[in-house]
Amino acid sequence: TQLLEQSPQFLSIQEGENLTVYCNSSSVFSSLQWYRQEPGEGPVLLVTVVTGGEVKKLKRLTFQFGDARKDSSLHITAAQPGDTGLYLCAGARAGGQNFVFGPGTRLSVLP
Amino acid sequence: DAGITQSPRHKVTETGTPVTLRCHQTENHRYMYWYRQDPGHGLRLIHYSYGVKDTDKGEVSDGYSVSRSKTEDFLLTLESATSSQTSVYFCAISFTGAGETQYFGPGTRLLVL
Numbered sequence: 001t002q003l004l005e006q007s008p009q010f011l012s013i014q015e016g017e018n019l020t021v022y023c024n025s026s027s028v029f030s031s032l033q034w035y036r037q038e039p040g041e042g043p044v045l046l047v048t049v050v051t052g053g054e055v056k057k058l059k060r061l062t063f064q065f066g067d068a069r070k071d072s073s074l075h076i077t078a079a080q081p082g083d084t085g086l087y088l089c090a091g092a093r094a095g096g097q098n099f100v101f102g103p104g105t106r107l108s109v110l111p
Numbered sequence: 112d113a114g115i116t117q118s119p120r121h122k123v124t125e126t127g128t129p130v131t132l133r134c135h136q137t138e139n140h141r142y143m144y145w146y147r148q149d150p151g152h153g154l155r156l157i158h159y160s161y162g163v164k165d166t167d168k169g170e171v172s173d174g175y176s177v178s179r180s181k182t183e184d185f186l187l188t189l190e191s192a193t194s195s196q197t198s199v200y201f202c203a204i205s206f207t208g209a210g211e212t213q214y215f216g217p218g219t220r221l222l223v224l
Contacts, residue, residue, distance in 0.1 A: 004153075033212075042201050042215025043154070088153060090213075098144065098169065099213065101154040 003027060004091055004102035012108040016078055021105040023089035024071045030094040032065055032072045037086040037104075046074075079109045114138055115216040117202050123222045130189040132219050134202030136182075142205040143185040144213065145169075145177060147198040154201065160185055161208065192223045 005024045013019055023032070031050040035043035047056050049065035049072060056063045060083075062075040076083055086106050090099040114137030124130050134143060142161055146154040146169075156169030158177040166177050174196060176188045189196055202216040 006153075040218070042203070042218055043213075044215070045212045048212070090154075098156055098159055098208070100156075100170075101146075103151055103153040 003100045004089055006087075006089060006102040006105050008105060009103070010106050010108075012110065013079055015080055015109055015111050018075070018077050019079055019107070020073055020075045021087055021107070022071065022073050023091075023102055025091060026070065027091070027093065028069050029091035030069070031092045032069070033090045033092075033099070034063055034072070034074055035088040035090065037088060038084075043086075043088055076107075079107075081109045081111050083107060084109050115202060115204055115214060117200075117216040117219050119219060120217065121220045123224065124192050125224050126193055127191050130192050130221065130223075132187045132200055132202075132221070134185045134187070134216060136185075136204050138204060138206075138214070139182060140204040140206050140214075141182075142208045143179065144203040144205070145175075145185065145187045146201045146203065147171065147196075148201060148218075149198050157187065157200075189221075192221075194223050197221060197223045 007022050033048045034046045037043040047063045052067045052069045054065045060077045064073050086104045088104045089102045116135045118133045144159040145157040148154050155171045157175050160166045160179040178186045200219045203213040205211050205213045
């Protein structure tokens with residue numbers, strides 16, 4: 001059983017469309033991170049959210065941390081082929097020294 | 112980019128042989144992690160280190176051991192490789208641990224025949 005679930009598992013869309021991917025858990029996290037991973041490379045951090053209800057924007061990407069700090073969403077506006085990749089969420093529990101990763105959402109943006 | 116290298120980048124080995132993967136950092140970060148990545152599972156923590164000679168187990172530590180004799184090097188050893196350990200292995204570093212940015216290495220692709 002995954003501590004963190006991500007949905008959808010796969011997503012294929014056309015350039016210019018909007019999309020939202022989700023990261024859900026029954027556990028509370030002190031912070032949650034989103035990473036993007038491209039083929040043959042390690043994940044790269046996009047954002048860290050730490051406060052329930054927090055919204056952060058990174059150009060066309062909007063990240064939200066749920067009020068109860070159990071879930072998060074990533075919304076991409078006007079997706080571009082360069083957004084293609086595996087999006088991973090990772091949660092840190094209070095007092096813990098490490099992260100738990102979700103299985104990822106594989107996004108493909110077609111030109 | 113954070114200075115993290117992994118070696119080897121690719122390895123093919125046979126069941127029952129020992130294998131050691133190396134992670135080297137030039138950032139002087141305290142925390143180092145070993146993950147494995149498999150389809151449908153995301154990244155799963157094998158072992159991590161919070162200082163020289165200070166290590167702890169992650170969620171999938173069986174069959175793996177680690178050592179950290181210097182700040183910059185974190186070694187992962189598969190004591191007797193099995194086919195279930197075929198995976199992509201990633202090393203990561205972090206300055207202060209959970210809640211902080213993890214910087215990942217390029218990965219090692221291991222195939223156990």
